[in-house]
Amino acid sequence: MRRWTKREITKLRERMAEQGRDLHEIASEIRTQTGGSMLRAYRLAAGYSQPQVVDRFLDTAPEAVMDQTLLSRLEGFPGPGARAPRAAQVITFASIFNATPLRLLTPDALDLLPSHERATLIRCGAAIGPPIPLTDSGAPSSGVSPQPRLMPSADLERQVEMAARRALRFSADVEGSNVGPETIAQLQDEVARLAGAYPQRPLSELLGDLAELQDVAFRLLDGRQRPSETTDLYLLAGVLSGMLAKASHDLGSPHAALAQASTAYVCADNIGHDGLRAWTSGLRSLIAYWAGRGNESVRYAQQGAHAAASTRGTASVWLAAQEARGWAILGDAEKARAAIDQAKDARDAVQPDELDQLGGIMTFSLPRQQYYVADAQVWLPDQEHEAARAAEEAIAAYQAASPEERSFSDEAGAHTDLALARANQEDVDAAVTALQPVLELPVEQRIGGIVASVMRVHRTLNTPRLRTAAQTRAVQLEIEAYSRTSAGAALPPGR
Template sequence: MLEYLIQQSDRTYEELADEFSRMDSRAAISARHLGRLARGERDLASSTPATRRALQAMFNKSIDELQRPWAPHQLTPAPERHLVVDPTGAGPERNLLAMAAQRARQYAMLAAESTSPAAIEQLAEDVQRLALAYPQRPVSHVLPDLVETQDTLFTLLERRQAPNQSRDLHFLAGITSGLLAKVSHDMADPHSAMLQARTAVLCAEQAGHPGLQAWLRGLQSLVAYWAGRYAEAVRYAEAGREYATQAGGTSAVWLPASAARAYAALGNAEQAKAAITEAEDAWSRVRPDEMDEMGGICTFNQPRTLYYASDALAWLPGEATATERYALRATQAYADPNDPAWAFGDQAGSHANLAIARVASGDLDAAADALAPVLDLPADQRINGIIHSVRRVHQAITRAGHAGDARDLIDGIEHFTHTPANALPR
């Protein structure tokens, strides 16, 4: 029934998925997952309560009715329509084509006894699309496709595969599990984040991929840092060095940059500054590897180097000028949301560090201006790292004795952190 109603709605899966999000942000669902629900490949009853409510409101049918097989006598016949070639590809014809393509894709992925190069190429494109989208989209927008892609990869890996195919599938599964570790971290669940990261490390070992190993150590360092386990964050960053040297990619920059801010959080200014210098110097030796080719969250770039340096220096007393210099350059580097390097989380962190530097110099109005774009972020973008960064501004204000003079800013911060992304009902 659901599939029939969607076909008759003159809307694409993408349009309906967007409409669900507008109706209720808790009903976030991907176009692909909506297609699976429509085809009966996923049980409607097992969907989240928000998704079930949105579907019932959209089609004015109960969940039981929506998942029943459609019979022609159940509905008034739709008005007669003539098939017209629409250059935009809109309407039910586009949905039918999308459904056919998805069925063909699923067959190609799972029906063959061994995984074909074409299937692996398609999976690689799926993983790359998710890696590119992750830094620029709310978690809820990428999570359904991410979970589905991991499920497909693990299903294939449970079968006997030729060595080359096994290597490629483990590589892609490692990235996907790493992305899910980042999701768990962003939703303030470090335990699940580390579990996914350990699974990803096992995949990287099976793939024999030093670039993936180095990237995953950077990811584990990131999770530990935001969980307040700074010594552990240093250990993960150090553990990835050998892999980064073998791979030659941008993880050789990310790892010392990660160590820098963990050292700074521990109060070790000398080690922190040395690690910043090491990260900056490492750029001259970078040879982009397979992780860098994925792009997005799988690579490290110059704007992130500036952001990490400002994040490290913001911990250190007497470094307000240097913090402001790096943070200002980082905010400028992240100014264009159309830039492929743009990432809303790192942009927000850069603004928070700029605010901390200006609090340290006593310019509270400038600090408020720096933090204003962050406080305007919608709830679904208030991920764990951003919440922590904004709280650091709060701490900087109170420790400097400016709480009375920055009442509006304090109130804005407290209102912002009251509803982080992980607090949204699902």
Template sequence: MTILAENITVEQLRDEVAALAGRCLCDPVTELFGPLLEAQERVFSRLENDPEPDHVRELYLLAALVSGMLAKAHHDLDREHQAMSLARMAYVCADNIGHPGLRAWSRGLQSLLAYSGGRPQEAAAFADCGSGIAAEQTGSVASWLACAQARALARLGHAEAARLALVRADDLREHHTHDDLDALGGIFLFAPARHHHYAADAYACLPDQRERAVHEATRSIALYAASPPEQRSFGDEAGARCVLALVRVRDGDVAAARDTLGPVLRLDLPRRTAEVMAGVARVADALRDSRFADVPEARALREQIEWFAQRPASALSS
């Protein structure tokens, strides 16, 4: 039986949104989409109809949070227009209550969407905007935005600017203290394992930084392997593996790349998100280099990737 929004307390809505924040980190999008839509409907219904002034700030906060999570779910299903619209909605709701941390987080989300969509210039601009908002924030969102800016700048070839952003990200990580978003956890906490993934991605694009990229990716994978299931982001773990495999291919070690990428290529269909598919595609592009034309291992890995790419998570919603 459907529970009407007016029969749910604000405290119950808060608990529901908090539980979804954790689930968004490790559950497949197919299991999340329905609950996220229901939560969005309940929160916005209460926001429109709740006469209690004391509830307005809390409801706008919940609206921003659930809009951000739903944006990420649409992104996982490769629905970029809907994802960016919801990310903007998250920003507006956060702005309505003057929540700089959540405003900054929303810009970080927009940066992620642009970066995964192959628009690093736009990703860098969103991350820069978010960093300005987060200048006085102590939570992990500040280091997330610096890392997001670093990898976008590195992809654009701005090596020195990317390096400086990585240094700033490390400094912010070292001195950060938990804020309300970190306390919420899930996708709202920029955990160390994810930090290492982003750093690896940036270093992989910088000249003469192969060893650092390998170190950062390996560290990310190890931290995820040691994490409890509820904190293990399959998307970012896959991303770190894709970066490491990319570096191995560039080094000419196709066998190591195959072993690194193996767990990614075994992900079930609901976990083959747009971000995962973009990471795997970068490895496939590197394998198309002419030096691998007559290498059987390279051809076999390309075929595995091509087979994997035929069935993304977005196929489930078509």
């Protein structure tokens, strides 16, 4: 195979881009024509130099070690003098190139990795990307798989975007309004009602009230009032913005979710409220986690740790548990387990704060913590039994919990984790049984995180060792039908 010049590779890349080829096709052709590893081919297909990739790697994973010499050795794998990449490194490279981790390794290269690293990449690959469509024969099709329909209807999308724009305008120009203690008390009662209802009722019943109350809080702040009342209003406006951020995320609108989360953080900063700072950091970490951006999820969780240490509300437990989930989808079992232990220690030191007193979505209950443990362990190789046990404990904890601690979304998450653990144990029948309560949820409760969790089961069932099981095709088709209609479709026009 002749040696290609940089100019020739650039010409090939540009010609294929003009033809409408995607990055994956370009990388595959570059490797076919020039040889070398898939990692190198993806870098060349993206038009990056090695120093540029090193910079992007360190921006994505600031705690990691990477330089040009190491990158050269990783790109040379599995050739002589090369270095085998760790799973966490491959996952970070995949996020840079917007690819699934396994695309960056040929089958032969994957087989040469240590067994634990190989198992981690195979397992964590199911946490990212759309499901693979099936042909009539039940085999994976070769076509590009469509993304599940998570975006809300046009009316709903306009509503969450309008709320996000109001939040952004407010962030740029915050003032105050005349308001008395009775008005604030009424607003506090309404906020507590919505916080308690959020984990238990569909968004179709809550979104209109959330947006309206946020507007009320902003108008009350749009003038002058006593300092103590200003503090109360900022806290309530921040909590409402945080709940709208979660709602936007649940309805598949990440742009609006991040805008609302930023406004919640502005409110927390204006009054120096560490509890709300910590809670908002946990929310940002959650949004990044479900987007498959593990490094970003970890970074947000760690950023909130300082604020959490000042308050010791349950947000401190949430941050550690959320960090564990981030490390898990990055394939770092040691750091995931350390974060799980940190969450347990934080639970022992909890002193409920103002947000915990609101309850519902604003507090991090013990059953929810147990669900997060399962959600982290399910991505760690050789942890199938532990993940199944943690998921069963979370399900049992929710079933035994008081009504105010119940959460249809997190209970569904625990069921999907149990299904994943059973699938990883190659017990398809048990996986289907565990998933059934989730597949029976009504449309209005099929929020983004639930649909994403179910899709993870779909991808895991599509692995070669499970694909031929009698129940696999039937449940995959059921999952695909389930994912086509999400919670946004349940909202009435104009809501």
